[in-house]
Amino acid sequence: MILDKSLIDQHNEDKHASHQRRFQALAAVLSDENQHVDALLDKIAAFQVAIPSWALGTGGTRFGRFAGGGEPRSLEEKIEDVGLLHTLNQSSGAISLHIPWDIPQNPGDIKRLAASFDLKFDAVNSNTFQDQELQNFSYKYGSLSHTDRHVRDQAITHNIEVIRHGIDLGSKALTIWLSDGTDFPGQQNFRRSFERTLDSFQQIYAELPDDWKLFVEYKPYEPHFYSTVISDWGTSLLFCQKLGQKALGLVDLGHHLPNTNIEQIVSRFLMEGKLGGFHFNDSKYGDDDLTVGSIRPYQLFLIFNELVEGMSSPELSNPALSWMIDASHNVKDPLEDLLQSVEAIKTAYAQALLVDRKALEKAQEENDTVLAQEILQHAYKTDVRPLLAQSRLQSGAALHPLAFYRETKVREELVRHRGAKAFATGL
Numbered sequence: 001m002i003l004d005k006s007l008i009d010q011h012n013e014d015k016h017a018s019h020q021r022r023f024q025a026l027a028a029v030l031s032d033e034n035q036h037v038d039a040l041l042d043k044i045a046a047f048q049v050a051i052p053s054w055a056l057g058t059g060g061t062r063f064g065r066f067a068g069g070g071e072p073r074s075l076e077e078k079i080e081d082v083g084l085l086h087t088l089n090q091s092s093g094a095i096s097l098h099i100p101w102d103i104p105q106n107p108g109d110i111k112r113l114a115a116s117f118d119l120k121f122d123a124v125n126s127n128t129f130q131d132q133e134l135q136n137f138s139y140k141y142g143s144l145s146h147t148d149r150h151v152r153d154q155a156i157t158h159n160i161e162v163i164r165h166g167i168d169l170g171s172k173a174l175t176i177w178l179s180d181g182t183d184f185p186g187q188q189n190f191r192r193s194f195e196r197t198l199d200s201f202q203q204i205y206a207e208l209p210d211d212w213k214l215f216v217e218y219k220p221y222e223p224h225f226y227s228t229v230i231s232d233w234g235t236s237l238l239f240c241q242k243l244g245q246k247a248l249g250l251v252d253l254g255h256h257l258p259n260t261n262i263e264q265i266v267s268r269f270l271m272e273g274k275l276g277g278f279h280f281n282d283s284k285y286g287d288d289d290l291t292v293g294s295i296r297p298y299q300l301f302l303i304f305n306e307l308v309e310g311m312s313s314p315e316l317s318n319p320a321l322s323w324m325i326d327a328s329h330n331v332k333d334p335l336e337d338l339l340q341s342v343e344a345i346k347t348a349y350a351q352a353l354l355v356d357r358k359a360l361e362k363a364q365e366e367n368d369t370v371l372a373q374e375i376l377q378h379a380y381k382t383d384v385r386p387l388l389a390q391s392r393l394q395s396g397a398a399l400h401p402l403a404f405y406r407e408t409k410v411r412e413e414l415v416r417h418r419g420a421k422a423f424a425t426g427l
């Protein structure tokens, strides 16, 4: 399905007057505060968030799945869905693939299709957390960390194949999330499983093209419930430091124990030049994969505050970051959910851009705790929605992507094309 751009123009025309009133009011306030509105708009427009191929279908839990219909049935249709999102918001200009869920049979065609929607391929993800039908060895007791070299070799070969698929598509990074871990004390030797994993990682790292990055994702538990090999940011950093320059940590917001100070982790990674990217989502309890910003928007803002500070600091030289969503669940239309997530990410980014850094630094130097909090919360409490809408307008996107999506009955159209029982592949 391809959206008719003239419908977006019509939608923008209808909403233009009320948007302008709101935008002009905000622009005046921001100018009074010495903000450069045009520079802000440029930064907001340039910020692109990659969409994971596995979030385009309704997510399930182990208790069931309530799919909504009209979901993409193939890689081509997944790309079309991300194309739809990007047409609506001009902020989702990349897709992140998971192999073997998304094997590109004909990479040339897939690349052309993506380019027709102005989409790039973000990090490719390997999967050694599930057994595939034709594989020789099971990952039941681990993959890259397995005690048996044959299993490790199989997992290493898979990761190298994923790199090859990524090269064909023009991707520049491999994300490894390792589910390897244990469920009971004594099940494995912690040190040896780390060493085996490091050895496996080194073999994969050796196959990375020079201009590629390796993202090392961490997670404290699930699917294993006693220990995981890459349990936390410290372990991820350790692997990255041992591997080399191309290895960088990946922060999935849902992969922390309750109340962890994620913004401080972000600052530490940046300080070491070892932050690779994000999997954005939100959570109340664990790795809930809820819509970004739906539970703890202030935390998201604080994370972006560190990111903006760290990425603009002349003392630091962290490589450019990959921004990805990793969220999906049972009750929302996945495309509506993704529109909300992208909006939440860009909202937090825009608010973080508003922080008066000089004033904050001064307050910090003078130990003026009250003022430091006021400065942060002043930015956080600014309603930046008109700024985001203006940036969309200037980029040719819809002023209100979600409203437009509903008005034009996109989901109904997808159900008509693909069928009410079209369910996406993947998790």
Ligand code: PSV
Binding pocket: 054, 125, 177, 217, 219, 252, 279, 287, 326, 427
């Ligand atoms: C694991 O929980 C994870 O966050 C990893 O990024 C996986 O690739 C993804 O979710 C799969 O759904």
Ligand code: MN
Binding pocket: 177, 217, 252, 279, 326
């Ligand atoms: Mn993730």
Ligand code: MN
Binding pocket: 252, 254, 255, 287, 326
């Ligand atoms: Mn996760």
